[in-house]
Amino acid sequence: MLPKSGVLVHDSNVCAGCGVCEVMCSLYREGLLGPALARSHIVRHPFTAKHGHNICRQCSSPGCYFACPLRDKAICIDETTGTTYIDEDECTGCEICIDACPFDPPRIKINADKNVAFKCDLCKGREGGPICVEYCPFQALKLVSKDERQ
Amino acid sequence: MAKSYGWAGKVLQVDLANEIVNKVPTADYRPEEFIGGVGLNAKIFWELGCPKVDAFDPGNPLIVSVGPLTGTYGPFSRGEVCSISPQCYPDELFSYSGFGGRFPAEMKYAGYDGVVILGKAEKPVYLSIHDEDVEIKDAPDLWGVETFETQKALMADEPEASTLVIGPAGEHLSRIAVILNETKFAAGQGGFGAVMGSKNLKAIAVRGTGVVAVAKPDKVLELTRTIMEENKKVIIARLFFRTPYTAPQETKDIFAERYFRKHYGCYGCPLQCHSIHYIPGIGLSGVSCANWLWAPRFSTDPREVWEANVVSQRLGINTFEVMAGVPLLLALSFEAGILTRREIEEDIGLPTPKWLGGTATNHEFLTVLLQKIANGESPYAEGTAIFSEYFGKRSASGGKLVALYKELYTAHGYAFHHVDNLGSALHWATDTRDPIDSCHDYKNTLAPKEKFQAVMEHFGLPPYDNYQIVDLSKTVYQGAERVTAWVQDNQCLKNSLPVCEFWSQVTSFYNPPEMDLRIFESRLLSAVTGLDMNVDKLAKAGERIWNLRRAIMVKRENRTRENDTLNEPYFRKAITCYMGSAMGLVNGPIDKAKFEALKDRYYELRGWDVKTGWPTRAKLEELGLKDVADELASIGKLP
Numbered sequence: 148m149l150p151k152s153g154v155l156v157h158d159s160n161v162c163a164g165c166g167v168c169e170v171m172c173s174l175y176r177e178g179l180l181g182p183a184l185a186r187s188h189i190v191r192h193p194f195t196a197k198h199g200h201n202i203c204r205q206c207s208s209p210g211c212y213f214a215c216p217l218r219d220k221a222i223c224i225d226e227t228t229g230t231t232y233i234d235e236d237e238c239t240g241c242e243i244c245i246d247a248c249p250f251d252p253p254r255i256k257i258n259a260d261k262n263v264a265f266k267c268d269l270c271k272g273r274e275g276g277p278i279c280v281e282y283c284p285f286q287a288l289k290l291v292s293k294d295e296r297q
Numbered sequence: 298m299a300k301s302y303g304w305a306g307k308v309l310q311v312d313l314a315n316e317i318v319n320k321v322p323t324a325d326y327r328p329e330e331f332i333g334g335v336g337l338n339a340k341i342f343w344e345l346g347c348p349k350v351d352a353f354d355p356g357n358p359l360i361v362s363v364g365p366l367t368g369t370y371g372p373f374s375r376g377e378v379c380s381i382s383p384q385c386y387p388d389e390l391f392s393y394s395g396f397g398g399r400f401p402a403e404m405k406y407a408g409y410d411g412v413v414i415l416g417k418a419e420k421p422v423y424l425s426i427h428d429e430d431v432e433i434k435d436a437p438d439l440w441g442v443e444t445f446e447t448q449k450a451l452m453a454d455e456p457e458a459s460t461l462v463i464g465p466a467g468e469h470l471s472r473i474a475v476i477l478n479e480t481k482f483a484a485g486q487g488g489f490g491a492v493m494g495s496k497n498l499k500a501i502a503v504r505g506t507g508v509v510a511v512a513k514p515d516k517v518l519e520l521t522r523t524i525m526e527e528n529k530k531v532i533i534a535r536l537f538f539r540t541p542y543t544a545p546q547e548t549k550d551i552f553a554e555r556y557f558r559k560h561y562g563c564y565g566c567p568l569q570c571h572s573i574h575y576i577p578g579i580g581l582s583g584v585s586c587a588n589w590l591w592a593p594r595f596s597t598d599p600r601e602v603w604e605a606n607v608v609s610q611r612l613g614i615n616t617f618e619v620m621a622g623v624p625l626l627l628a629l630s631f632e633a634g635i636l637t638r639r640e641i642e643e644d645i646g647l648p649t650p651k652w653l654g655g656t657a658t659n660h661e662f663l664t665v666l667l668q669k670i671a672n673g674e675s676p677y678a679e680g681t682a683i684f685s686e687y688f689g690k691r692s693a694s695g696g697k698l699v700a701l702y703k704e705l706y707t708a709h710g711y712a713f714h715h716v717d718n719l720g721s722a723l724h725w726a727t728d729t730r731d732p733i734d735s736c737h738d739y740k741n742t743l744a745p746k747e748k749f750q751a752v753m754e755h756f757g758l759p760p761y762d763n764y765q766i767v768d769l770s771k772t773v774y775q776g777a778e779r780v781t782a783w784v785q786d787n788q789c790l791k792n793s794l795p796v797c798e799f800w801s802q803v804t805s806f807y808n809p810p811e812m813d814l815r816i817f818e819s820r821l822l823s824a825v826t827g828l829d830m831n832v833d834k835l836a837k838a839g840e841r842i843w844n845l846r847r848a849i850m851v852k853r854e855n856r857t858r859e860n861d862t863l864n865e866p867y868f869r870k871a872i873t874c875y876m877g878s879a880m881g882l883v884n885g886p887i888d889k890a891k892f893e894a895l896k897d898r899y900y901e902l903r904g905w906d907v908k909t910g911w912p913t914r915a916k917l918e919e920l921g922l923k924d925v926a927d928e929l930a931s932i933g934k935l936p
Contacts, residue, residue, distance in 0.1 A: 163561045163569045166402070170370045170565040173508065174518055180368045181406050181508030191399070191457075193479040194445055196558055196573045196581060282370070282525060284567040285560070 150229035157200035162287035164198035168279035186267035214247030232268035303365035303826035314416030332793035333364030338379035352383035353495035355417035372797035376401035384488035386682035386710025397563035398482030406505030464613020467494035469673025481583030512827025590620035612671035622681035735788035778899035786839030858910030906936030
């Protein structure tokens with residue numbers, strides 16, 4: 148049985164759609180600015196103020212992981228945290244994982260410059276946890292631990 | 298070419314008449330010297346030759362720029378619109394208006410530091426920008442549609458696009474028409490919505506899927522922590538503007554409880570200073586700060602004030618003119634016996650509410666007024682200045698109406714807003730509009746008494762112990778010129794990086810020696826761009842931009858020291874804010890002779906000619922503006 152992972156949850160009732168999570172994600176993970184390379188994606192609805200959020204759901208049985216031709220090399224599961232993550236050094240950008248993602252839109256995207264897939268891994272290894280959670284001005288993003296997760 | 302950090306790298310030029318789209322390198326405009334925002338806009342306008350055309354002439358360029366910090370975490374997703382302004386009065390001047398929202402960051406991610414619109418389309422169009430793809434598209438179905446619905450229609454085609462739009466007010470060339478992004482973010486002052494309307498340009502829709510490279514990501518990341526910590530001190534401001542701030546606490550509590558939904562604001566900014574409310578029957582929209590000004594004067598019901606804002610936003614009308622303009626002038630005229638109820642109803646064609654002697658509801662009054670503005674039915678649509686002149690000429694007591702207008706409207710056709718001391722008065726006099734995006738500096742930023750001396754010493758603004766310079770109850774001339782010049786340079790810098798005025802004034806960044814906004818700006822800009830943008834260079838950039846703006850005034854608008862003044866009543870009586878509080882020059886009228894002497898000292902400090910108020914060759918060359926000096930010399934306007 149695969150280890151369980153924590154997951155990011157989004158509260159659309161308080162989310163201002165400000166995009167801080169996107170900016171901080173792209174800055175921390177890619178060293179540049181732009182939601183296009185952010186793992187967190189806000190779906191803005193300025194005229195209803197109910198903003199949606201797309202991010203990897205850390206499936207308990209991740210389709211991307213099982214579909215990956217380089218399973219446990221390119222897409223791996225962290226034994227301690229249970230988090231599914233992509234190793235950029237191993238990924239070949241074949242996009243099979245994107246097709247395997249059960250969500251629409253898929254929560255894995257391609258970084259065309261690097262020719263690798265990328266997705267949220269809850270800021271694997273970052274002291275203090277996901278940077279988007281830390282910087283969200285309204286606590287609209289929360290990390291639900293693997294123990295709390297239903 | 299070296300890789301560009303911070304700047305997106307391109308300026309988009311669109312000729313609507315000939316349907317030509319051109320992209321030029323931002324580097325052509327020397328961005329290290331002019332930064333972005335108003336600085337880049339002024340440089341672009343100068344290079345276009347400062348056309349001496351009317352605001353609605355196809356030759357008037359509409360320029361929208363962002364800055365090197367736009368798209369970063371923090372209060373930086375701001376754009377600046379510059380153009381020849383139809384709201385300026387009596388002369389149309391090259392002016393500016395900032396706006397926030399998501400559009401500025403989106404434009405940057407699409408790859409553009411600036412967008413320049415020239416010419417006039419034959420029929421209604423909108424500009425569609427999707428990264429490299431730029432298209433002028435027909436928009437017959439959008440013409441006449443209000444702003445929210447226009448954006449929704451454009452988002453149906455491109456759900457993630459962010460749009461700048463005009464409403465019916467802009468289409469009908471109202472001089473108080475705005476350019477709007479989403480519900481609340483507007484380039485409000487200036488009447489630039491009408492400039493868009495004059496070009497048959499309904500909207501600019503932008504989608505950016507690109508990224509902006511930063512030179513030192515680790516350093517930027519480190520500095521974001523400072524921003525996050527500072528932001529905690531600002532959050533109180535967000536709460537303050539959630540409800541009408543002058544209303545009784547009970548009214549505020551009830552309003553917030555019933556209608557407040559959430560906060561929102563500019564892209565990437567942790568403050569999110571605007572508030573979203575939903576009122577059944579009216580809808581959902583955003584408000585902040587000056588949107589609440591109508592409250593104390595006309596209505597005890599915040600819902601009426603809120604409705605006035607939302608209807609204005611939907612029709613594309615400058616809410617500040619509705620808060621501080623025509624209704625206030627009517628009320629004061631009515632109270633002074635200058636206009637009768639009959640004149641207002643029959644000649645002006647407005648239903649009169651109780652405060653104008655009639656029985657109409659505020660809702661009825663506002664609906665008719667706003668619709669008439671949006672429909673371009675003169676003279677309300679022309680703004681308060683022209684409205685006053687128009688009725689001033691018709692009515693027997695019209696002279697009094699004009700005099701009253703001149704009390705309410707401080708200079709250049711803009712309504713009173715923070716004319717708090719001689720420093721801000723001088724700033725007003727020497728600008729092209731209300732310098733509201735820096736007026737706060739004169740009392741909020743520099744005024745905390747316990748730190749005043751340290752602040753003034755730090756910024757080199759003697760006399761260091763003269764707190765009265767910024768004291769609202771005093772009228773101090775000595776030293777005010779230094780404060781003015783400092784704030785103006787800082788304003789130019791803020792509007793170019795850009796840094797939000799509202800955010801920065803309430804942080805401890807102005808409380809040296811621990812922190813100084815310029816030190817922070819310098820660190821962040823250097824980390825983002827990879828250039829050594831030290832504090833001195835930044836200060837110089839601010840001064841350079843102010844001087845270039847002055848050169849534009851001199852070249853295009855024949856500006857001389859005679860034009861650097863306020864409306865006449867300010868030299869005759871104490872003027873206070875009519876909106877219910879005592880802001881203003883409460884200590885008495887400005888002494889004309891002392892004000893002229895203050896101007897002398899200001900020009901000297903600026904390195905300008907005292908007799909004409911024109912920049913000198915020495916000053917322009919010191920700032921790297923030799924080409925500007927040469928041009929002014931060639932037209933006989935270099936002292």
